[in-house]
Amino acid sequence: MADEVTKRKIEHVNIALERDVSAPQRASWSDIQFVHQALPEVDLDKIDLTTTFLGHQLRYPIFMSSLTGGHPDVININRNLARAAEHYGLALGVGSQRAAILNPELATSYTITRENAPNAFLIANIGAPQLIPQSGHQPFTLEQVQRAIQMIQANALAVHMNSLQEAAQPEGDRNAFGEAAALKQLVQQIERPVIAKETGAGVSREQALLLCSCGVSAIDVGGAGGSSMSALEAARSQSHGDERTMNIGLLYRDWGIPTPIAVVEAATARLPLISTGGVRTGLDAARALALGATLVGVGFPFLKAASESYEKVCEVIEGILSELKVAMQLSGAANLSQLREADIVVTGATREWLTLRGFEDELKAMAQRRWRRLQQQALNFKPDEPAYHIDPVTGTV
């Protein structure tokens, strides 16, 4: 079992780097448009990107998504990611730690992150399927989960939800019954905040409420539109000669709730949200943040960069940050709370979906945030008061 898991870890990385496993969606980031501000009154060089996540102050709202570990050949990738996380003050997730829980000799591929990022917000990672009995193996014990957290002195634990990936995996765990109850129990037993993390199929409004009732501290909506774990498993199945799971992986390659939609749906639970899945530019990141995300997760671009060098990872970060700042300036936002108050117009397939799912009022409110603030200010205006001025950025008098 331990050998099988570690072999799978390196196959995932190699396939993701060698083949296109992305799954573009009809509903996409380009459906989210900012209302341009011709006189934005924001200095591009003074934009403040600091944010708070689970009680921690972060310099930037970017999460280097949980990607790898569990094989000696990925140590360098995790080292490059961790160095960048430390340098920029970003949150960083490690890949599933199952491999090292089963075989402690593999722990180095994870511990390398804390060694290189002593101050970063690090997120441990285990799978929801490992919290319940599966044919062939028992659920993790509490002690095993705690070992994963201690391995990297994690600030939080991500529990990934990946039923689609398991279904498309030749040796995948088939049981998903009881995961919510097991998650709820785990949350009560461990001393770190738990983040429920989808891996490419998204989180709906109802599932977000279920996760909230389980007591999780945050949700990574992990929506469709970026790396597809289903496509990844299809490629693995093909190389293993397993036609049945290969066909499942191909058929369900673009299954799921597109990321921008998942952000709006999951926001119903009023928990901190991470928007991961297909974020490729700083403009996508700005869209996710304006929709209500607290952090924006980026996976494949960091995996590719980290497989090359630390400098490449820094290049990706610098690119995203400078693109993000332009979107903020042009929408009149000098900081992230102002970005969350910027006007965004949701169109196309994203709008169609959200309207049918009952989010029409929310969409209208997002498109008229500034206008409604101005109207409110006008309503509050008393003519006998001294002359007033409406701040064009914040809308305050």
Ligand SMILES: Cc1cc2nc3c(=O)[nH]c(=O)nc-3n(C[C@H](O)[C@H](O)[C@H](O)COP(=O)(O)O)c2cc1C
């Ligand atoms: C090669 C590879 C391995 C991954 N392994 C994990 C994992 O172990 N645990 C996890 O929670 N997510 C894992 N993911 C999912 C990512 O964290 C992220 O949700 C996904 O890549 C979507 O983001 P992207 O479109 O920016 O790549 C993996 C993704 C890739 C490409």
